[in-house]
Amino acid sequence: MILHAVAKAGEAGLPWLVFLHGFSGRGEEWTAVGERLSRHPRLYIDLPGHGGSSTVYARDFNEVCSLLHATLISYNILNYWLVGYSLGGRIAMYYGCQNLVGCCQNPVGLKGVVVEGGHPGLTSAAAREIRWLSDARWAQRFRHEPLADVFNDWYRQPVFAGLSAEQRRELAAIRCDNSGESLAAILEATSLAVQPDLRPALRRGNFPFYYLCGEHDHKFRALGAELAAFCLLINDAGHNAHRENPGGTAACLAHILRY
Numbered sequence: 001m002i003l004h005a006v007a008k009a010g011e012a013g014l015p016w017l018v019f020l021h022g023f024s025g026r027g028e029e030w031t032a033v034g035e036r037l038s039r040h041p042r043l044y045i046d047l048p049g050h051g052g053s054s055t056v057y058a059r060d061f062n063e064v065c066s067l068l069h070a071t072l073i074s075y076n077i078l079n080y081w082l083v084g085y086s087l088g089g090r091i092a093m094y095y096g097c098q099n100l101v102g103c104c105q106n107p108v109g110l111k112g113v114v115v116e117g118g119h120p121g122l123t124s125a126a127a128r129e130i131r132w133l134s135d136a137r138w139a140q141r142f143r144h145e146p147l148a149d150v151f152n153d154w155y156r157q158p159v160f161a162g163l164s165a166e167q168r169r170e171l172a173a174i175r176c177d178n179s180g181e182s183l184a185a186i187l188e189a190t191s192l193a194v195q196p197d198l199r200p201a202l203r204r205g206n207f208p209f210y211y212l213c214g215e216h217d218h219k220f221r222a223l224g225a226e227l228a229a230f231c232l233l234i235n236d237a238g239h240n241a242h243r244e245n246p247g248g249t250a251a252c253l254a255h256i257l258r259y
Contacts, residue, residue: 002071003045004052008034010041015111016080017253018043018072020088022117022240024151024175024183026051030083033242036250040257043075047088049186054179058189061094068095069107078109083253085242089118090195096209097201112208114256116249117220117239120227121197132193139184147176162216162238171240202227210256212249214241232256 006027010016017040019030027044028051034042046053048064058064068091072080084092096113122128141150151172155163163171202209211224214237224231232252237244 001056001067002074003047003056003067005043005045005071005075007075008038008042008044011039014040015257016041016043016077018045018077018080018082020045020047020068020082020084020092021050022086022088023187024050024154024178025085025088030085030242032246033250033253036247037253037257043072043077043080045071047091047186048189049182050178054182057182057185060189061091061195062098064091064190065095065098072109079111080109081111081114081257083114083116084118085116085240086118087190089115090120090190090192093118093120093198093202093209094195096207097198097205100201100204107207110207112210112256114210114212114253116212116234116241117214117217118211119192119195119220119223120199120202121195122192123197123199128193132191135187135191135193139187142180142184142187145180147178147180148172150180151175159217159219159239162214163240199227208256212241212252214238214244217241230256 017034017037019027019034021027021029027046030044048056048058048067058067082092082095092113092115096107096110122131155168155171211227211231212234213220213224215233215235216238234241234245234248234252242249
């Protein structure tokens with residue numbers, strides 16, 4: 001089984017840019033960034049439980065990575081960068097570190113990982129327990145309540161504090177084109193509570209690792225600094241920086257790629 005994706009051609013010999021979206025999004029949300037880097041071939045993937053992959057289920061991070069690997073192979077992509085936002089960023093980090101976190105598969109052809117606003121992992125059992133209880137409550141709401149009501153509350157969480165009321169309404173309306181059951185399943189499968197702390201593996205990783213975040217996203221700016229990675233700020237943006245400032249995000253990627 002593979003994931004739904006949209007491929008765009010680029011110049012021969014340049015690495016692919018493989019884009020992974022955040023929770024409740026879809027691959028096309030990276031288009032405004034990717035088309036500014038159109039010399040590169042691009043692949044916009046819908047993650048399990050989302051968009052064209054809404055009927056694809058995964059039980060954990062390893063299964064998500066297996067699906068991602070199968071999708072890349074199906075497109076004969078053997079030279080690529082992973083670019084992921086939020087949930088997509090966490091998956092990108094895990095994928096790059098597979099051989100260091102108990103999975104035997106070693107990514108072939110991975111040139112580097114770029115993460116926008118992705119959490120490397122919780123460091124205490126207490127924090128993981130709190131997060132699991134929170135994600136379980138959200139999953140129950142996604143399963144049993146109208147999505148418009150759930151997303152209206154979802155975008156009132158502190159991480160989205162920079163959104164205006166109009167932006168919250170717009171995002172909630174877009175996200176309602178989803179299956180509540182599918183979102184609940186992938187939320188539980190990829191909860192931050194069940195993700196290992198990837199900091200040690202990222203430090204030992206043999207691939208270039210870059211971290212992007214909006215200048216107003218104070219929580220993830222602090223995480224980026226903590227990772228001691230190459231951290232680039234996207235001006236005039238909060239947590240969903242590539243949506244708020246696609247030009248600035250593309251410029252950061254171009255700098256990374258030496259484009």
